[in-house]
Amino acid sequence: MEISLSGAAGFSAAASTAQGRQAFVSSCIDLFVKGNLAPGVSAAGVFDGIDIDWEFPTATDTLNATLLLKEFRKQLDSLGKANNKHYLLTMFGPAGQQNFSNLQLAEVGRQLDFFNLQGYDYHGTWETSTNHASPLFDDKQDPDASENFYIEYTVRSYLEAGVPGEKLVLGIPTYARGWTGVPKTNDGLYQTATGPASFPSSDYLQTPGLITYLTVTGLTGYTTHFDERRLAVSLYDPNTQTFWSYDDPVTVWVKTVYVRARVPGGLGGAFIWALKDDDANGTITKTTAAGLR
Numbered sequence: 001m002e003i004s005l006s007g008a009a010g011f012s013a014a015a016s017t018a019q020g021r022q023a024f025v026s027s028c029i030d031l032f033v034k035g036n037l038a039p040g041v042s043a044a045g046v047f048d049g050i051d052i053d054w055e056f057p058t059a060t061d062t063l064n065a066t067l068l069l070k071e072f073r074k075q076l077d078s079l080g081k082a083n084n085k086h087y088l089l090t091m092f093g094p095a096g097q098q099n100f101s102n103l104q105l106a107e108v109g110r111q112l113d114f115f116n117l118q119g120y121d122y123h124g125t126w127e128t129s130t131n132h133a134s135p136l137f138d139d140k141q142d143p144d145a146s147e148n149f150y151i152e153y154t155v156r157s158y159l160e161a162g163v164p165g166e167k168l169v170l171g172i173p174t175y176a177r178g179w180t181g182v183p184k185t186n187d188g189l190y191q192t193a194t195g196p197a198s199f200p201s202s203d204y205l206q207t208p209g210l211i212t213y214l215t216v217t218g219l220t221g222y223t224t225h226f227d228e229r230r231l232a233v234s235l236y237d238p239n240t241q242t243f244w245s246y247d248d249p250v251t252v253w254v255k256t257v258y259v260r261a262r263v264p265g266g267l268g269g270a271f272i273w274a275l276k277d278d279d280a281n282g283t284i285t286k287t288t289a290a291g292l293r
Contacts, residue, residue: 008061011054015064021071029075033087049076049088051116056099066104069111093117093168095154096147106162114268115163119255120173122149123245125196125209130188133177133245135230136258142230143190150230151255155262165263170270172255174213174277174284175205176235176246187225188236188243197242205277212277213284216246226250249287256291 014024028050030036035044050072057065069091076087091108093115094100109115123131123144131142135150151170158168181194196209203215222235222244233251235244247255260266270288278284 008054008056008058011052011068012058012061012064015061015068018067021064021068025068025071025075028072029079033076033079049090049113052089052091055092056094057102059102062102062104065102066107066111069108073111088113090114090116093154093158095119095122095151096149097153097157100154100157105158109158109163109167112167114167114169115158116271117154117158117168117170119151119154119171119270120273121177122151124177125179125193129192130179130182130190130243131245132189132227132230132232132234134173134247134251135227135232136251136255137230139227139229141190151258155267159263166265166268169268170255170259171273172252172270172284172288173247173273174275175273176211176213176216176244178209178211178242178244180240180242182236182241182243184236184238184241187223187234188241189225189227189234191243193243197244211244213246214277214279216244217279217283219244224248231255247284249283252284252287253291256288259292 014020032047032050035042035046037043052069054065069089072089076089080087089112091112095118120134122135123133129143131144137152138145138148138150155168159165178197179193179195180197182188182191185191199206199208199211200215203211205212219235221239222237225234225236227233231251231254233246233248236242256270259270269292272278272285272288275285
């Protein structure tokens with residue numbers, strides 16, 4: 001069961017004292033793992049553990065974040081000992097150095113079964129220029145290269161911090177991020193934009209600059225461009241000056257090869273965000289599963 005409080009401040013408050021950590025963890029386990037939903041209503045066994053989605057700990061949260069994960073591990077292990085069962089504890093692993101540097105990665109990793117490593121949203125329409133949203137590698141031609149917004153840097157940083165490779169599970173997006181008002185230069189990549197791309201009325205996300213992979217497969221008038229340096233893919237339409245960054249079966253397959261080969265024995269695997277955004281055939285999901293076999 002994923003635990004995501006309203007804003008990072010919610011986690012900060014819950015983790016700030018020993019009493020608060022104990023009470024918060026106990027309430028999460030009682031509700032979701034033990035299944036005590038309401039008086040007389042029980043659903044034990046629905047969830048096999050807890051996933052922490054804290055976006056994002058600040059520098060003042062560093063120690064408390066570790067202590068919170070230790071409290072979760074302690075209480076889950078205590079319940080597991082009584083039930084003769086191992087309960088999972090996982091956590092969202094942020095991609096940007098400005099965020100993962102606020103975690104004691106090795107110590108947090110020791111408490112977890114695995115990190116759900118963010119492999120997406122490296123770039124998006126909160127920026128005024130186009131870029132790949134989930135690139136595997138870097139590119140010296142990238143104007144933002146100094147930011148190290150690419151998957152290999154994130155994975156390498158976690159490994160060098162002491163997190164075992166088998167505890168890193170790479171996230172793969174099933175949605176696209178897009179910009180409009182993008183000049184044709186370089187097929188729209190690394191160009192200034194006037195704003196987020198419009199979404200088709202059929203796309204249920206109904207969010208400027210964001211569409212599902214299902215919607216991507218129905219777009220017309222675009223040319224596909226594969227970036228051999230970054231192992232990323234994009235779409236560009238010079239008529240509407242619209243640029244979309246996304247993952248297709250080719251880049252997904254490449255990422256599964258990376259997962260299997262990055263360290264001896266491979267990384268821990270991959271996950272999809274989110275299943276509901278895939279096409280009707282489950283193309284991204286099926287490609288990921290096939291690539292990890």
